[in-house]
Amino acid sequence: MDSNDLLTLLLVGVPALAIVGGGAAVLTRRRGRPGSDAPAGGTTTAERPAAPAPAPEAEAPEAPVVVAPEPEEAAQPPAIEVPAPVPGRLARLRDRLARSGSPLGARMLQVLSRDHLTEDDWDELEETLLLADVGAGPSADLVDALRTQARVQGLKDPAQVRALLREQLLALVDPSLDRSLATAPTSGEDGARVPAVVLVVGVNGTGKTTTVGKLARVLVAEDRAVLLGAADTFRAAAADQLQTWGSRVGVRTVRADRDGADPASVAFEAVREGVAEGVDVVLVDTAGRLQNKAGLMDELGKITRVITRTAPLSEVLLVLDATTGQNGMNQARVFAEVAGVTGIVLTKLDGTAKGGIVVAVQRELGVPVKLVGLGEGPDDLAPFDAEEFVDGILG
Numbered sequence: 001m002d003s004n005d006l007l008t009l010l011l012v013g014v015p016a017l018a019i020v021g022g023g024a025a026v027l028t029r030r031r032g033r034p035g036s037d038a039p040a041g042g043t044t045t046a047e048r049p050a051a052p053a054p055a056p057e058a059e060a061p062e063a064p065v066v067v068a069p070e071p072e073e074a075a076q077p078p079a080i081e082v083p084a085p086v087p088g089r090l091a092r093l094r095d096r097l098a099r100s101g102s103p104l105g106a107r108m109l110q111v112l113s114r115d116h117l118t119e120d121d122w123d124e125l126e127e128t129l130l131l132a133d134v135g136a137g138p139s140a141d142l143v144d145a146l147r148t149q150a151r152v153q154g155l156k157d158p159a160q161v162r163a164l165l166r167e168q169l170l171a172l173v174d175p176s177l178d179r180s181l182a183t184a185p186t187s188g189e190d191g192a193r194v195p196a197v198v199l200v201v202g203v204n205g206t207g208k209t210t211t212v213g214k215l216a217r218v219l220v221a222e223d224r225a226v227l228l229g230a231a232d233t234f235r236a237a238a239a240d241q242l243q244t245w246g247s248r249v250g251v252r253t254v255r256a257d258r259d260g261a262d263p264a265s266v267a268f269e270a271v272r273e274g275v276a277e278g279v280d281v282v283l284v285d286t287a288g289r290l291q292n293k294a295g296l297m298d299e300l301g302k303i304t305r306v307i308t309r310t311a312p313l314s315e316v317l318l319v320l321d322a323t324t325g326q327n328g329m330n331q332a333r334v335f336a337e338v339a340g341v342t343g344i345v346l347t348k349l350d351g352t353a354k355g356g357i358v359v360a361v362q363r364e365l366g367v368p369v370k371l372v373g374l375g376e377g378p379d380d381l382a383p384f385d386a387e388e389f390v391d392g393i394l395g
């Protein structure tokens with residue numbers, strides 16, 4: 001076959017296969033019965049030569065985890081969707097950001113464009129920032145910086161005012177933070193290749209399951225092989241919801257066979273199967289019922305311990321609902337303390353004028369916002385970019 005034939009096959013044959021065969025090739029690559037192609041000794045703690053000290057008996061994951069039904073067992077396998085490309089997503093969703101954040105950007109620009117700025121004007125600016133949930137400290141810092149600049153260079157030209165505000169907002173959001181997601185496979189203790197494991201935590205209702213589903217699409221768009229773990233065994237429909245998200249892009253879900261099963265056992269099994277199947281990334285959804293700090297610490301601690309018997313945790317993403325603003329911060333703090341969070345996913349930014357929470361949450365938790373949710377659509381999750389974000393809220 002020469003290169004023209006190959007091109008024709010790619011252009012005509014592959015889409016046709018995907019339509020006619022329901023993306024069977026993709027499914028075949030990502031499917032696999034648990035342990036069917038597991039490297040010997042590669043999946044259980046007992047078989048690993050350099051396993052850490054055995055966890056107490058009470059922490060041993062329970063057995064009853066079953067694999068989600070294979071797509072061909074379902075009556076009609078769903079068509080496999082092609083997720084939207086990831087680069088430039090935030091720019092594409094900027095309209096929504098502009099609509100949600102405009103009271104902040106537009107009001108600030110409006111105040112700053114007044115002829116002679118009085119004390120009342122500066123107070124109004126600070127109030128605008130507080131209303132957008134920027135937080136007391138950062139709001140005061142920003143107003144001080146603007147006042148200094150106004151004294152030094154004056155605030156006459158609207159373009160100059162906008163540039164100054166942009167510069168100051170950008171400094172608050174901090175473009176220097178590393179917002180990359182660690183989703184490359186790593187090495188286990190015995191040096192064997194293990195998938196990146198991303199644990200998703202947060203209060204119920206913030207959008208965890210939706211985020212895991214959207215993130216799976218982001219990774220599929222980047223041509224990664226993904227496996228989902230439905231360790232939210234508390235809410236009956238959560239595993240179904242996750243499985244639906246996964247099946248839309250040909251990604252399998254490991255889930256328990258009953259509600260209320262041990263979440264750690266699901267997480268353990270998902271990672272074990274991820275290793276056996278040689279996937280690139282295992283995404284683990286959790287329940288996040290915040291009964292009390294000790295309970296949460298127990299649950300997330302156990303999940304973390306059983307996962308890390310097989311593979312290190314690459315990311316712990318805390319999902320926060322932007323519409324809860326400062327009220328969500330207390331809960332966020334508890335999760336950050338308990339779970340060793342490495343990144344924030346800020347959801348529902350499309351439905352709030354409180355985009356300033358990006359600044360507050362980074363300052364409070366000392367962890368960068370890595371992803372933002374800007375709608376309920378399957379591809380409405382974007383990697384966070386400080387410049388795009390500030391331009392979005394300035395309109």
Ligand SMILES: Nc1nc2c(ncn2[C@@H]2O[C@H](COP(=O)(O)OP(=O)(O)OP(=O)(O)O)[C@@H](O)[C@H]2O)c(=O)[nH]1
Pocket residue numbers: 202203204205206207208209210211232235238286287288347348349350351372373374375376380
């Ligand atoms: N507008 C908007 N809605 C979102 C976004 N992300 C999630 N949602 C919605 O938020 C609601 C809750 O999402 P879930 O993913 O079920 O939340 P959860 O945290 O998994 O909830 P539990 O399973 O109860 O812990 C759903 O209706 C989602 O569609 C977003 O970025 N924008």
